[in-house]
Amino acid sequence: MANFFSRLVQGLAKTRDNIVEGIDSIFNGYSEIDDDFYEDLEETLIMGDIGINTTSAIIEDLRKKVKEQHLKEPSKCKEFLIESMKEQMNAGDTAYEFEKRQSVVLVIGVNGVGKTTTVGKLAGKLKDDGRKVMLAAADTFRAAAGEQLTEWAHRAGVDIIGGAEGADPGAVIFDAVNAAKARNVDVLLCDTAGRLHNKKNLMEELRKINHIINREFPDAYRETLVVLDGATGQNALQQAREFSEVADVTGIVLTKLDGTAKGGIAVAIQSELKIPVKYIGVGESIDDLEKFDADEFIRALFDKGGAKPEEDAV
Amino acid sequence: MAFESLTDKLQKVFKNLRSKGKLTEDDVKTALKEVKLALLEADVNFKVVKRFIKSVQERAIGADVMNGLNPGQMVIKIVNEEMTALMGSETTELKMEPGKATTVIMMCGLNGAGKTTTTAKIAGKLKLKGKKCLLVACDVYRPAAIKQLQINGEKQGVDVFSMGENQRPLDIAKASLQHAQKNGHNVVIFDTAGRQQIDEELMAELAEIKENITVHQTLLVVDACTGQAAVDVAQGFHDKVGIDGVILSKMDGDTRGGAALSIKEVTGKPILFVGMGEKLSDLEQFYPDRMASRILGMGDVLTLIEKASANIDEEKEKKMGEKLKKGKFDFEDYLESMEQMRNMGGLSSILSMMPGLGGSKMGDIASMVDEKQIARTEAIVLSMTVQERRNPDLLNPSRKHRIARGAGVDIAEVNRLVKQFDQARKMMKQMPGMLGGKKGKFKLPF
Numbered sequence: 001m002a003n004f005f006s007r008l009v010q011g012l013a014k015t016r017d018n019i020v021e022g023i024d025s026i027f028n029g030y031s032e033i034d035d036d037f038y039e040d041l042e043e044t045l046i047m048g049d050i051g052i053n054t055t056s057a058i059i060e061d062l063r064k065k066v067k068e069q070h071l072k073e074p075s076k077c078k079e080f081l082i083e084s085m086k087e088q089m090n091a092g093d094t095a096y097e098f099e100k101r102q103s104v105v106l107v108i109g110v111n112g113v114g115k116t117t118t119v120g121k122l123a124g125k126l127k128d129d130g131r132k133v134m135l136a137a138a139d140t141f142r143a144a145a146g147e148q149l150t151e152w153a154h155r156a157g158v159d160i161i162g163g164a165e166g167a168d169p170g171a172v173i174f175d176a177v178n179a180a181k182a183r184n185v186d187v188l189l190c191d192t193a194g195r196l197h198n199k200k201n202l203m204e205e206l207r208k209i210n211h212i213i214n215r216e217f218p219d220a221y222r223e224t225l226v227v228l229d230g231a232t233g234q235n236a237l238q239q240a241r242e243f244s245e246v247a248d249v250t251g252i253v254l255t256k257l258d259g260t261a262k263g264g265i266a267v268a269i270q271s272e273l274k275i276p277v278k279y280i281g282v283g284e285s286i287d288d289l290e291k292f293d294a295d296e297f298i299r300a301l302f303d304k305g306g307a308k309p310e311e312d313a314v
Numbered sequence: 315m316a317f318e319s320l321t322d323k324l325q326k327v328f329k330n331l332r333s334k335g336k337l338t339e340d341d342v343k344t345a346l347k348e349v350k351l352a353l354l355e356a357d358v359n360f361k362v363v364k365r366f367i368k369s370v371q372e373r374a375i376g377a378d379v380m381n382g383l384n385p386g387q388m389v390i391k392i393v394n395e396e397m398t399a400l401m402g403s404e405t406t407e408l409k410m411e412p413g414k415a416t417t418v419i420m421m422c423g424l425n426g427a428g429k430t431t432t433t434a435k436i437a438g439k440l441k442l443k444g445k446k447c448l449l450v451a452c453d454v455y456r457p458a459a460i461k462q463l464q465i466n467g468e469k470q471g472v473d474v475f476s477m478g479e480n481q482r483p484l485d486i487a488k489a490s491l492q493h494a495q496k497n498g499h500n501v502v503i504f505d506t507a508g509r510q511q512i513d514e515e516l517m518a519e520l521a522e523i524k525e526n527i528t529v530h531q532t533l534l535v536v537d538a539c540t541g542q543a544a545v546d547v548a549q550g551f552h553d554k555v556g557i558d559g560v561i562l563s564k565m566d567g568d569t570r571g572g573a574a575l576s577i578k579e580v581t582g583k584p585i586l587f588v589g590m591g592e593k594l595s596d597l598e599q600f601y602p603d604r605m606a607s608r609i610l611g612m613g614d615v616l617t618l619i620e621k622a623s624a625n626i627d628e629e630k631e632k633k634m635g636e637k638l639k640k641g642k643f644d645f646e647d648y649l650e651s652m653e654q655m656r657n658m659g660g661l662s663s664i665l666s667m668m669p670g671l672g673g674s675k676m677g678d679i680a681s682m683v684d685e686k687q688i689a690r691t692e693a694i695v696l697s698m699t700v701q702e703r704r705n706p707d708l709l710n711p712s713r714k715h716r717i718a719r720g721a722g723v724d725i726a727e728v729n730r731l732v733k734q735f736d737q738a739r740k741m742m743k744q745m746p747g748m749l750g751g752k753k754g755k756f757k758l759p760f
């Protein structure tokens with residue numbers, strides 16, 4: 001856990017600087033809990049890409065708790081805020097069941113969010129856990145997407161089933177599922193082409209792919225992950241919503257959290273759509289994929305690092 | 315469509331304003347609070363929103379607004395003006411070196427912003443202008459990035475220069491310039507690897523290229539759905555590398571695209587193009603003033619007018635009108651009108667630019683217009699011989715069977731089309747005078 005924590009802390013250092021410094025200055029800069037305090041807090045959360053709806057919900061929750069418990073000091077508010085945000089972020093107990101079962105994982109998302117990279121990283125991770133992994137390269141649209149995944153398969157040391165550029169992705173999935181069954185693969189990871197969620201035809205293609213997996217491999221444990229760019233603003237909610245329409249989305253992978261990306265959108269997604277974030281991407285190498293831990297995530301967000309002393313938390 | 319929801323929101327706010335005779339300070343503040351929320355929800359950077367609201371408020375609560383004849387319109391005008399000022403008031407062209415001098419362009423941006431695709435799109439645009447482009451594969455990190463550029467370059471008919479993954483980007487860039495010199499390329503575009511602006515090492519790599527090579531245009535590619543971070547990203551690249559222009563990618567999504575508003579304000583650099591699709595031709599000029607109008611619910615009428623005038627030949631249009639009146643409209647004419655419509659970006663694209671069709675309404679209309687059905691109809695027409703198209707009376711069952719096979723549809727569909735077409739023709743013949751006013755009366759066969 002320590003390793004995970006420090007990694008997350010590193011990756012989120014910038015996020016924390018943005019959100020937490022703001023929040024800390026609010027908690028410590030006000031002598032009493034008044035409207036200005038709430039307004040300032042609201043602004044800070046919005047700046048973290050948490051979104052207006054979720055921010056309002058969080059603040060309402062906080063107001064209620066402050067009233068119920070007769071809180072007078074802004075600093076006490078912090079603990080309550082952490083608690084309520086953690087509550088919003090809670091993932092289920094069966095979140096990582098697919099890692100242990102014979103499963104088919106469908107990875108979907110808009111263009112350029114890091115689907116192929118995520119599939120590559122996940123393959124490496126599962127392979128290390130001793131699972132027999134196979135990749136399906138169903139992005140037959142983007143130039144060289146197949147080559148990109150093949151390189152990842154090579155790095156992870158796993159098999160890959162692909163199709164030529166322009167081939168029917170449904171056919172690739174069909175082949176891959178049957179190959180996975182024949183070779184008794186534990187986890188089949190399916191990479192798909194990036195598609196904007198408002199393109200009807202492409203979304204229908206995804207529905208078809210999903211259907212093919214269900215039909216060809218009804219016994220497999222199903223996992224469908226939507227990959228979201230951590231830097232995406234409120235549109236990420238819409239993306240998650242639309243992808244849920246064509247496939248039974250079971251989790252979110254939040255990528256590129258090693259930049260200035262604000263983890264805030266994760267809070268919004270979990271509270272508004274009840275889709276748990278399961279992994280986060282914090283870098284470009286094969287082991288830069290971590291399981292999402294709401295508890296640690298929130299702590300890293302608020303505790304100025306945890307691993308570091310809190311001397312700078314003025 | 316970008317900004318759609320923002321349009322909806324502002325329209326709602328201004329609807330209330332319109333119904334009042336005079337604006338009080340409270341009215342302005344209430345309205346602007348809504349505008350503020352809408353802008354925030356649209357991912358416009360918070361600080362940008364704050365400044366924006368402040369400047370609008372300062373102007374709106376002024377005496378000239380209060381004494382104006384229509385206060386609601388006045389506020390719309392001010393919001394529009396300020397929005398336009400924020401986004402940059404003029405269209406900016408990509409600046410090229412004069413005469414035969416070589417222009418060097420460097421692309422940069424976060425991972426997955428769309429640099430490689432955009433690189434190929436720009437090359438295609440410049441090629442049309444008679445430039446000879448060389449694309450340079452400087453992304454030595456992402457697996458298969460070089461291959462992707464090579465394939466896209468080939469599709470665009472543009473040369474690609476690469477030295478594999480084991481060279482430094484600076485060395486590749488240097489070598490590419492010599493290659494360009496030798497082979498007569500007058501535009502060189504470096505496609506660089508995606509990087510986070512806080513990655514000092516990788517940022518230094520870009521700075522190093524600029525220190526050693528004269529780069530005329532450094533273009534930052536930003537995903538249109540970027541959230542609050544858009545400002546940090548733009549600022550980071552601008553401070554550490556220096557940018558000359560911005561390209562917003564993936565604008566064909568339904569993001570409200572607030573990033574567009576923020577970036578210009580923070581960097582002072584113009585947005586040159588917007589990426590509007592996955593095809594390598596889907597790169598459009600960015601029009602800040604029209605975008606502002608669209609935000610305010612005025613529709614992108616100007617764009618529509620321009621597209622129409624560029625694509626529709628007036629003479630042909632006149633002839634078509636005559637034919638319609640005489641009921642001599644045949645399948646050849648039908649094909650021609652479909653072609654013109656496609657040149658304008660398809661039916662749904664035209665509809666989306668009409669004022670009053672923004673927001674939720676657009677979804678309804680888009681679902682009514684079945685572009686697939688239109689394509690099928692076209693396939694049927696294309697499967698006819700020229701004689702059959704000019705004289706639909708020739709179509710006997712055997713010919714129809716052949717056409718159905720050729721178009722890959724059921725014969726019933728061919729029958730339906732021919733019948734509808736026939737009815738339309740008859741109707742037009744019967745009502746020669748009605749075309750001017752009541753176009754909606756007859757149903758075109760799609």
